Amino acid sequence: MFNLSGSEIVFLLLAGLVVLGPERLPGVIRRVGKTYGEIRRAASGFEREFRDTFKEPLDDFQKAANDIRSGFGEVDHEPSPPFRPERTAFPTPDFSPSPPVEKQDDSVKSDESDQ
DSSP, X not given: OOOOXXXXXXXHHHHHHHHHOTTTHHHHHHHHHHHHHHHHHHHHHHXXXXXXXXXXXXXXXXXXXXXXXXXXXXXXXXXXXXXXXXXXSOOXXXXXXXXXXXXXXXXXXXXXXXX
């Protein structure tokens, strides 16, 4: 729960010895141990109660999911053809140059000559 290594525990014990003194340290360690045990028992009891409460609904859900999965395995017809046929190849684009633009006729006059 606390993920303490051996050296960290020794450090905490030495710090407790300095702060609390040799007379009070054993009693404090005993109380901390009892409290830790009570917390562990309460947590495991809560976990057990949680599992027991949700066991039946989860089992029903699991059974329904398995029934659905087994229903998918029983296909009695052939799959339908695809909506659109597949293209085997795309048309090749034409990258040939366009014919040159011819010079405009002189019949088209600019606006300046009309005035």
